[in-house]
């Protein structure tokens with residue numbers, strides 16, 4: 411786990427970049443750092459892998475204070491994606507991606523296999539790119555190579571600084587999905603900087619919203635959206651926050667709270683699955699595709715029906731429900 415204990419960072423003895431930040435990232439947790447430009451996100455990441463000194467407080471990585479860890483060794487165990495991809499211009503793409511495995515002494519065959527796998531993962535053809543140099547790639551392709559490089563040696567911890575920032579929406583969406591899929595399987599501990607609240611809501615187990623070096627709220631996405639702790643948070647997430655929250659819930663979440671009506675037996679009615687996102691449901695109902703949707707379980711059995719009224723009741727209940735109170739730090 412990564413634990414920030416009252417961490418502050420002052421540059422040049424006067425710029426307070428980070429102020430008294432305390433937060434815990436559990437093993438296997440995907441935590442998003444978000445906030446306006448200059449609020450200290452990059453600085454927080456850079457202190458974890460000792461690219462910046464900590465002015466006050468400490469950061470604990472798996473029970474060790476990071477300052478006591480060997481810099482070189484620790485960085486091999488931490489995948490780091492920087493904002494401006496940071497590829498070495500004089501190395502081929504394959505060499506760039508395989509830097510850490512190479513340092514770890516992997517043999518050629520294992521490296522090649524891993525390279526091919528990672529390139530498929532990020533959607534670039536291995537043989538087409540293997541021998542190219544970074545300047546022969548587009549900005550978005552370079553950024554994807556940066557992600558592949560960070561994943562190369564399968565590190566347990568990933569620090570990712572706006573890794574999908576320069577990508578066009580389709581590729582970005584695809585990498586987000588891929589990344590969530592990878593995360594389901596391998597459960598890395600991830601600190602991920604984003605400036606996009608939609609990305610944060612979609613990707614994060616928790617979101618830490620920062621302002622001027624301080625944490626404004628650290629919570630699960632649903633809590634941030636439904637129970638912003640102050641005006642800054644509520645403005646940052648947007649006045650459409652209730653609509654945004656619909657992508658976090660499924661039909662199943664809805665009927666667990668407000669139930670369903672008994673289903674109509676008429677045959678020409680639209681059916682949806684229990685796992686369908688509430689966002690899709692809301693959209694279908696508002697599109698007037700149907701006034702009523704029949705819900706089916708995995709076996710295709712009709713288990714009830716819902717209308718716009720159910721959605722409204724459910725969202726209101728979520729907003730009303732008192733916050734579970736994820737604390738900034740559990741000691």
Ligand SMILES: Nc1ncnc2c1ncn2[C@@H]1O[C@H](COP(=O)(O)OP(=O)(O)O)[C@@H](O)[C@H]1O
Nearest residue numbers: 421422425427446447448449450451452453454
């Ligand atoms: N090397 C540095 N020297 C002096 N000030 C810095 C340095 N790096 C960042 N800062 C300042 O620290 C603050 C936080 O910066 P940063 O962590 O890069 O924010 P973010 O990543 O959220 O945009 C900003 O005011 C920035 O100007």
Ligand SMILES: [Mg+2]
Nearest residue numbers: 451452453493
């Ligand atoms: Mg930054």
